[in-house]
Amino acid sequence: MADPDEESDDNSAASLPAGRSRRRSTNSLSASAHSRSKLLRTPNKSIPPFHNLHPSAPTSPPTPAPSPTPHQRAPSWQSAGEDEDTFLRDARQHFSLLGRAEGQRFLAEILNLCDNQQLSFVYHFVSPRLKKDPFKVLPNELCLRILSFIDDPKTLARASQVSTRWHELLNDDMTWKLLCDNHAYRTMSEDTHEDSEPFSFALPPNPYDPRFAQQQLNNSDDPSASNNSAVTTPTTSRAPSSLGNHSRKRRVKTKTYRSHFKQRYMVEAAWRKGGHLITKHITPDHGVVTSLHLTSKFIAVALDNAKIHIFNTEGEHQRTLQGHVMGVWAMVPWDDILVSGGCDRDVRVWNMATGESIHKLRGHTSTVRCLKMSNATTAISGSRDTTLRIWDLAKGVCKHVLVGHQASVRCLGIHGDLVVSGSYDTTAKIWNISEGRCLRTLAGHFSQIYAIAFDGKRIATGSLDTSVRIWDLQTGQCHAILQGHTSLVGQLQMRGDTLVTGGSDGSVRVWSLLRMAAIHRLAAHDNSITSLQFDDNRIVSGGSDGRVKIWNLRTGQLVRELSQPAEAVWRVAFEDEKAVVMATRAGRTVMEVWSFAPPDDAFDDPGSDSDSQSSTVDLGFSNNNSTSHHEFDNPYHHHHHPDDNINNPASSSAVTEVESSSSSLSSSSSVAVLSPPPAAAADPVPLTSASTALQNTTQDLDMQDVFIDISNSNSSGGRDANDH
Numbered sequence: 001m002a003d004p005d006e007e008s009d010d011n012s013a014a015s016l017p018a019g020r021s022r023r024r025s026t027n028s029l030s031a032s033a034h035s036r037s038k039l040l041r042t043p044n045k046s047i048p049p050f051h052n053l054h055p056s057a058p059t060s061p062p063t064p065a066p067s068p069t070p071h072q073r074a075p076s077w078q079s080a081g082e083d084e085d086t087f088l089r090d091a092r093q094h095f096s097l098l099g100r101a102e103g104q105r106f107l108a109e110i111l112n113l114c115d116n117q118q119l120s121f122v123y124h125f126v127s128p129r130l131k132k133d134p135f136k137v138l139p140n141e142l143c144l145r146i147l148s149f150i151d152d153p154k155t156l157a158r159a160s161q162v163s164t165r166w167h168e169l170l171n172d173d174m175t176w177k178l179l180c181d182n183h184a185y186r187t188m189s190e191d192t193h194e195d196s197e198p199f200s201f202a203l204p205p206n207p208y209d210p211r212f213a214q215q216q217l218n219n220s221d222d223p224s225a226s227n228n229s230a231v232t233t234p235t236t237s238r239a240p241s242s243l244g245n246h247s248r249k250r251r252v253k254t255k256t257y258r259s260h261f262k263q264r265y266m267v268e269a270a271w272r273k274g275g276h277l278i279t280k281h282i283t284p285d286h287g288v289v290t291s292l293h294l295t296s297k298f299i300a301v302a303l304d305n306a307k308i309h310i311f312n313t314e315g316e317h318q319r320t321l322q323g324h325v326m327g328v329w330a331m332v333p334w335d336d337i338l339v340s341g342g343c344d345r346d347v348r349v350w351n352m353a354t355g356e357s358i359h360k361l362r363g364h365t366s367t368v369r370c371l372k373m374s375n376a377t378t379a380i381s382g383s384r385d386t387t388l389r390i391w392d393l394a395k396g397v398c399k400h401v402l403v404g405h406q407a408s409v410r411c412l413g414i415h416g417d418l419v420v421s422g423s424y425d426t427t428a429k430i431w432n433i434s435e436g437r438c439l440r441t442l443a444g445h446f447s448q449i450y451a452i453a454f455d456g457k458r459i460a461t462g463s464l465d466t467s468v469r470i471w472d473l474q475t476g477q478c479h480a481i482l483q484g485h486t487s488l489v490g491q492l493q494m495r496g497d498t499l500v501t502g503g504s505d506g507s508v509r510v511w512s513l514l515r516m517a518a519i520h521r522l523a524a525h526d527n528s529i530t531s532l533q534f535d536d537n538r539i540v541s542g543g544s545d546g547r548v549k550i551w552n553l554r555t556g557q558l559v560r561e562l563s564q565p566a567e568a569v570w571r572v573a574f575e576d577e578k579a580v581v582m583a584t585r586a587g588r589t590v591m592e593v594w595s596f597a598p599p600d601d602a603f604d605d606p607g608s609d610s611d612s613q614s615s616t617v618d619l620g621f622s623n624n625n626s627t628s629h630h631e632f633d634n635p636y637h638h639h640h641h642p643d644d645n646i647n648n649p650a651s652s653s654a655v656t657e658v659e660s661s662s663s664s665l666s667s668s669s670s671v672a673v674l675s676p677p678p679a680a681a682a683d684p685v686p687l688t689s690a691s692t693a694l695q696n697t698t699q700d701l702d703m704q705d706v707f708i709d710i711s712n713s714n715s716s717g718g719r720d721a722n723d724h
Helices: 004-014 018-041 078-096 100-112 116-130 140-147 153-159 164-170 173-182 188-192 210-217 241-247 257-273 687-697 703-712
Strands: 235-238 276-282 289-294 298-303 307-312 317-322 328-334 337-342 347-351 356-361 368-375 378-383 388-392 397-402 409-415 418-423 427-432 437-443 449-454 458-463 468-472 478-482 489-495 498-503 508-512 517-522 529-534 538-543 548-552 558-561 568-575 578-585 588-595
Touching: 140 164, 140 173, 153 164, 153 173, 173 257, 257 558, 289 328, 289 568, 289 578, 298 328, 298 337, 307 328, 307 337, 328 368, 337 368, 337 378, 347 378, 368 409, 378 409, 418 449, 427 449, 427 458, 458 489, 458 498, 468 498, 489 529, 498 529, 508 538, 529 568, 538 568, 538 578
Parallel strands: 409 449, 449 489
Antiparallel strands: 235 276, 276 588, 289 298, 298 307, 307 317, 328 337, 337 347, 347 356, 368 378, 378 388, 388 397, 409 418, 418 427, 427 437, 449 458, 458 468, 468 478, 489 498, 498 508, 508 517, 529 538, 538 548, 548 558, 568 578, 578 588
């Protein structure tokens, strides 16, 4: 049998050339022989013979390889990352050295190796870099002209974060002034002006600022008041200061149209879906609230127990005016002056700031049912004794007694030197205040007149005969008879060419005085309309069904219910950023004071200290139900004035026919905070494509947060196109 070593050597030698094969074979044989002889001379003592280890055991399979010992480590990927960085660095270096043709060829080869997903990434990465920003080359006038066509404030707010250039353009005040005009926001002078005339629940004030009206006509259309509820010196409970501080000042004066627009936008948003319930009051006093007025300084509440309570606009009780000996049924404020009248037949003049009784005016022989003021020194009162009296408040004397009505004088409307009175004798009369004479009588109603609205040109009267009549001031002719209500029309307000009426049938109707036709027919409440007021944007109605509702004036749609349902709503008075609700719950009357004013630091102008802060302010308006009540002890329907047995606010008149009702608008929306915009490429996206993109990205964003992020970026001037 051949030796294996020799056979192996022979095989390996056979594969070599002849000469080398012989030499290799000879060397291999000699080495093999030397190795075998050495093993024979030096036996291996470390491996014992097999039969000594297992003399009788059969042959076992080989054992598996041992497990790694703890000192063995997993492979490190750091070196792989370093190799990748080195590769990319070398690739960039080599690519930069290529010529144009070689570089294009290289890119073509790389792109040919990419799949669709990778090619899509390349497209979206390269596309913005191939576009130009037109605002960089166009003059400012053209840029601002282009921006003026974007009327979405969210889009403009996002656009100001595209680049420094866009930010500078959108800080131009003209852009935001046009936006204020487009949204029908009032001017800055109107917004910062402190109104001296009160806002009230019935026959609300002139649509324009009273001081402007006084300059033109030396008069204002002050609301009248008559209603029922109760109060005494209350126990006050306030919301936390973080909620109440927003309304310490009636209105914050803004410096630019940008901050002005932001303020108006946030106030409107609060009316739609928020507001702070800042104060309620609790009192054990018994009585009926007969009059409610909200002014820029005070909330005045009159009662049939002869008391008048004065609160500040935060709802904190200031003082109680005591002097009447019987119920107070009429009241009108002017700045710090308050004129009141009631069942004791007296007209009293008060200083609300000090509580001083200035004058006690006597002359009427029956209950004083209505009061108006034409200026700070002239008041007009109407009484159940069928007369009107014109009072000089500075001297405390009666200037004129106006005689002509045959029954109780129920309501007054005033404008300039003219006053219009409505009576239970079914007529209305136009009087000259300075001369104290009747100019003409308006006859046509078939039943008592309960409400009047007068704007200086037209007179609207609401009657128990369910109709509303529109009269011409100059001729005294009836221009139109507005029909649709099925019961007493006891609430009227006229503003420009719009008239809003409310009736005991529970319906609210919006009329166009140009077409003399109904614009909206709202099935507002299940029972009588007890309170009605509107401004340029909204209608606020209260009913004896216990609900307070806010309606969109333009669309007629229900926006929201302001307060929790109650047994009955007495009255609601509101102004721009505040509302007062008086309602009955669990047999007690509750007074709620709501604020819709944003925090003072929410609309600081660009460049102010607050704009440089980096923190984000939460501007979401949420309901707060943790505050207390102003409660009284008298159900609404338990009190009747002997003069008002027909117009009992608690009586329910079902709506027999209302042509259409308004659908509810969902006012809830999620609030998202804008994150800083991503780093832009060398050239931003042009305006045409940017507008669409911005509108898509801001669908779910709240304008309040958009503005806050912009103000936080003012210190850095926005994000430039070259910022990364």
